[in-house]
Amino acid sequence: MRENASRVLASKDFPFGFLSSQTNKKKMFPGMFMRKPDKAAALKQLRTHVAMFGAWVAVIRVTPYLLHYLSAEKEELKLEF
Numbered sequence: 001m002r003e004n005a006s007r008v009l010a011s012k013d014f015p016f017g018f019l020s021s022q023t024n025k026k027k028m029f030p031g032m033f034m035r036k037p038d039k040a041a042a043l044k045q046l047r048t049h050v051a052m053f054g055a056w057v058a059v060i061r062v063t064p065y066l067l068h069y070l071s072a073e074k075e076e077l078k079l080e081f
Helices: 002-010 022-028 039-070
Strands: none
Touching: none
């Protein structure tokens, strides 16, 4: 009985093909079920994204100091007695 129910759920006539094989899913929704990338490619992409994030953080942190250094306004404390 249980095997028969799973055959019915996996059949093409049943809406959305519940419990269907991976090949049926690929036919129904081609862009939805992507293969997982291998770990080497994922780590390479992670390193690239972390490097870009670090570069942006460095640019944002350095910009105020650079603008202050390049500004024409010199702040000097002069004490007159």
